[in-house]
Amino acid sequence: MSAAFPLRGLPPFIFGMRRDEVLSAAGEPDAIEAIESEFTGAAERWIYLDRGIQISFGEEEQWRLEAIDVEDLSVTIEGVRLLGVEAIKLAQHAAHMGIPDVHVTDDHGEFGKCYESTRAGLLFWAVDGVIVNFTMFPEYDEGGEVVLWPGTQ
Numbered sequence: 001m002s003a004a005f006p007l008r009g010l011p012p013f014i015f016g017m018r019r020d021e022v023l024s025a026a027g028e029p030d031a032i033e034a035i036e037s038e039f040t041g042a043a044e045r046w047i048y049l050d051r052g053i054q055i056s057f058g059e060e061e062q063w064r065l066e067a068i069d070v071e072d073l074s075v076t077i078e079g080v081r082l083l084g085v086e087a088i089k090l091a092q093h094a095a096h097m098g099i100p101d102v103h104v105t106d107d108h109g110e111f112g113k114c115y116e117s118t119r120a121g122l123l124f125w126a127v128d129g130v131i132v133n134f135t136m137f138p139e140y141d142e143g144g145e146v147v148l149w150p151g152t153q
Contacts, residue, residue, distance in 0.1 A: 002075045006099070006120040007139040008150045010068050010075065013055055015138035016149035017065040022046070022055065029055075061147060068136040077122075082134065087126035090115055 004010040009017075012025035029046035035056075036042055042059040052072030057063045073083045078097040085093060094102040099120045106114040112127040121137035139148040 002072065003079070004068075004070065004075050004077045004136060006077060006117075006122055006136065009065070010053065010070065010136065013053065013065060013068055014150055015065055015068075015136075016147075016151070019044075019057055019063055022065060026051075064147075064149065066138065066147070069133060070136070071133045077134075082124065083131055085131050087113060087115070087124075087129050087131055090124060090126070090131060094120075 002010060007015070009015045013022065017025070026048065030049040031047040033045040033047070034042070035045060040058055040060050044057045044063075046055045046057070048054070052070065052075070054069040054071075055065055056067040056069075058066050070083070073081065075081070075083065078099075080093055080097055082090065082093060091102045094100070094117060099117050099122070101119045102115050102117045102122075102124070104113055105116045105123075108114075112125055112132075115124040115126065115131075116122070121139060123135040123137075124131050125133050125135075138150065140146060141148060
């Protein structure tokens, strides 16, 4: 079982790490996908199949680790396993963990719903009423523009 830390990361993946630091800490990923966006520029998604983790680096943030996608059911947040939980219970679990701002941001009908906690830098995706993955982000300043990398405040 692994423990995720909102706004910080999922060891050995810590927000702000550079690609060479991730390679040293976690080894080679199983796959690397190049991504191009008109809004954020070039990015890479590294996939670690055995860990159920995908991590993202972006050119806009000088190729620092800026997002972690988790599908491994054993990963916990604040000691609570949220993957596999019924979506209708997510806000209740989150509130007990000190994350009171979880709310639906997108409803795609039969394709699922997205829940977000801006304060904790978390997105949860539910399909058929069950949380199937979550994405973690680093902390941002009050304006939401500047990343406050762990250990730099």
